[in-house]
Amino acid sequence: MFRQPLHDRGVISRYRSFLPVNDTTPVVSLNEGSTPLIHSAKLSALTGRGCEVFIKYEGLNPTGSFKDRGMTMAMSKAAEAGKKAVICASTGNTSAAAAAYATRAGMECVVLLPAGKISAGKLAQAFVYGSKVIAIDGNFDDALDLVRKIGERDDFEVVNSINPFRIEGQKTASFEIIDELGDAPDIHILPVGNAGNITAYWKGYEEYAAMGKATKKPRMTGFQAAGSAPIFYNKVVEHPETVATAIRIGNPASWDQAKAAIRDSKGSIDIVTDQEILDAQAWLAANEGIFIEPGSAASVAGLLKCLDCHREPCATCPVRGIPEGSTLVLTVTGHGLKDIDAPLKHRSFAPLQAANSMEAVLHTLGY
Numbered sequence: 351m352f353r354q355p356l357h358d359r360g361v362i363s364r365y366r367s368f369l370p371v372n373d374t375t376p377v378v379s380l381n382e383g384s385t386p387l388i389h390s391a392k393l394s395a396l397t398g399r400g401c402e403v404f405i406k407y408e409g410l411n412p413t414g415s416f417k418d419r420g421m422t423m424a425m426s427k428a429a430e431a432g433k434k435a436v437i438c439a440s441t442g443n444t445s446a447a448a449a450a451y452a453t454r455a456g457m458e459c460v461v462l463l464p465a466g467k468i469s470a471g472k473l474a475q476a477f478v479y480g481s482k483v484i485a486i487d488g489n490f491d492d493a494l495d496l497v498r499k500i501g502e503r504d505d506f507e508v509v510n511s512i513n514p515f516r517i518e519g520q521k522t523a524s525f526e527i528i529d530e531l532g533d534a535p536d537i538h539i540l541p542v543g544n545a546g547n548i549t550a551y552w553k554g555y556e557e558y559a560a561m562g563k564a565t566k567k568p569r570m571t572g573f574q575a576a577g578s579a580p581i582f583y584n585k586v587v588e589h590p591e592t593v594a595t596a597i598r599i600g601n602p603a604s605w606d607q608a609k610a611a612i613r614d615s616k617g618s619i620d621i622v623t624d625q626e627i628l629d630a631q632a633w634l635a636a637n638e639g640i641f642i643e644p645g646s647a648a649s650v651a652g653l654l655k656c657l658d659c660h661r662e663p664c665a666t667c668p669v670r671g672i673p674e675g676s677t678l679v680l681t682v683t684g685h686g687l688k689d690i691d692a693p694l695k696h697r698s699f700a701p702l703q704a705a706n707s708m709e710a711v712l713h714t715l716g717y
């Protein structure tokens with residue numbers, strides 16, 4: 351029986367022939383990808399029309415988010431080009447992945463973060479993986495503008511999703527979904543921030559369909575946080591705000607590509623409020639045992655919103671009008687442990703108190 355070598359199990363090794371690598375590309379990997387596609391019986395039942403809903407749990411990547419898929423490609427190509435340093439702007443997950451993969455590649459990593467707007471877990475990652483962390487007095491969009499300028503110099507390779515190799519790596523999530531389901535889903539729902547991921551998924555779906563590996567392509571359905579929804583409002587948001595700091599972005603780099611994906615797939619873009627995001631995060635943890643960060647919960651919040659919607663007809667609704675028995679995939683992009691402050695701040699989780707005895711514990715439990 352063929353066994354893949356232990357040292358080579360990431361997305362480049364799995365999908366080598368679909369990616370711009372060659373035999374001389376040094377593969378920088380942490381065995382990312384191959385994340386679980388989890389069937390949600392409860393969400394499926396909630397659709398009320400025999401649909402099957404699956405959760406693509408990207409929080410189980412090595413640094414806890416989907417960014418690792420793109421980073422293995424970006425970093426491998428930077429290494430191939432002989433780069434010694436990489437730079438990125440981030441709301442926290444790109445920087446965590448860049449820091450880890452740069453260390454793996456033996457490169458220096460500089461991350462520019464919006465001061466005070468990064469969750470503690472993600473900030474800790476940037477530090478412990480050994481990157482140089484610079485907090486700027488501005489938001490993500492400002493940080494990305496700076497990175498673009500610095501990237502014009504030769505010293506640094508930019509590893510934000512404006513680097514096309516990031517998109518190449520991230521498209522492998524669509525390949526995995528098709529490989530596992532045997533075909534593309536009918537609807538794909540995901541959170542949208544800088545809009546690289548929706549671009550990447552659509553590229554993956556298109557490529558696999560063109561190669562005959564899928565008979566259809568899904569409607570790409572994006573959800574933005576209501577306070578950071580430039581694509582939905584078709585207008586740059588100067589001061590984006592949301593509890594979902596991962597997607598606190600007012601001027602997405604892949605705006606045009608995201609619009610094209612939505613248009614070409616007959617998909618849609620919609621918004622969810624911070625409360626809907628926090629409720630969806632809590633719902634998924636309590637009902638399906640899947641703990642995701644607030645930014646990720648935008649996709650679940652979006653589906654729940656649409657299922658609960660009584661507007662008739664709703665132009666942007668991804669659920670209404672879909673045929674019975676459709677398949678839906680929701681990408682949840684980052685692990686809940688990345689940002690424990692958000693749920694702790696918005697709900698009280700005080701433990702019950704008991705003395706140090708079995709009787710006291712049982713008494714507290716009402717037995």
Ligand code: F0G
Pocket residue numbers: 415417439440441442443444445511541542543544545546547548596597643645646683684
């Ligand atoms: N979900 C999470 C957890 C994210 O960290 C991001 C983006 C997104 C969704 C949105 O993906 O930008 O491709 O549309 N995070 C970036 C970062 C901006 O710096 O970590 P997108």
